[in-house]
Amino acid sequence: MLHRVQQTARYLGSAGADDRHATETARILRQLGADEELVVAGILHDAAKPANTLLWHRVAGVLLDAAPRVRARLARGRSTFARYLDHARRGAEMARNDGASERVVRLIARHHQRPVTEDERLLARADREALP
Ligand SMILES: [Fe+2]
Ligand SMILES: [Fe+2]
Known part of the structure; x- marks a missing residue:
C-alpha cells in the first residue's frame, strides 16, 4: 500500500501535468x-x-519553426531543449518500436507540423484544446 502511494506520488510529481x-x-x-x-x-x-520542459523551450520552439535548419541543428544532442525540439520524431520512433500502426506513428511524427489530413486536423485541435 505504502509502496503504491509512493509510486503514485512520484508519478504525479514528475509527469502529472503531461499525463493530464x-x-x-x-x-x-x-x-x-x-x-x-x-x-x-x-x-x-x-x-x-x-x-522538465520549460516555457521558454516551447516559445523558442515556435520561433524556430521559421528557421528549420537552425532548428534541426539545435534538435541534435541530449539537452532538454534538444529533446523537446525532437520530441515528435522521437515519440514516433518509440511508438513504432512499441508496435503502433503506421497511421499512429505518422500522426505523432507530424503533430507539430501544419495539419494536412482530417486526422491531423483533429489531433491538432484536441492538442490545442487540451493545453493546461
Ligand atoms: Fe508536442
Ligand atoms: Fe501536446
Missing part, C-alpha cells in the same frame, strides 16, 4: 468522434516530451 494533457487530448478526440487509433495517437503524441 495526454488523457485530456484523448478525451477531446473521443468527443469529436475519433476512432480508437486516433485516440491512441492522442494519448501518445507527447510521450517523448521531456518532463
Whole structure:
C-alpha cells in the first residue's frame, strides 16, 4: 500500500501535468468522434516530451519553426531543449518500436507540423484544446 502511494506520488510529481494533457487530448478526440487509433495517437503524441520542459523551450520552439535548419541543428544532442525540439520524431520512433500502426506513428511524427489530413486536423485541435 505504502509502496503504491509512493509510486503514485512520484508519478504525479514528475509527469502529472503531461499525463493530464495526454488523457485530456484523448478525451477531446473521443468527443469529436475519433476512432480508437486516433485516440491512441492522442494519448501518445507527447510521450517523448521531456518532463522538465520549460516555457521558454516551447516559445523558442515556435520561433524556430521559421528557421528549420537552425532548428534541426539545435534538435541534435541530449539537452532538454534538444529533446523537446525532437520530441515528435522521437515519440514516433518509440511508438513504432512499441508496435503502433503506421497511421499512429505518422500522426505523432507530424503533430507539430501544419495539419494536412482530417486526422491531423483533429489531433491538432484536441492538442490545442487540451493545453493546461
Ligand atoms: Fe508536442
Ligand atoms: Fe501536446
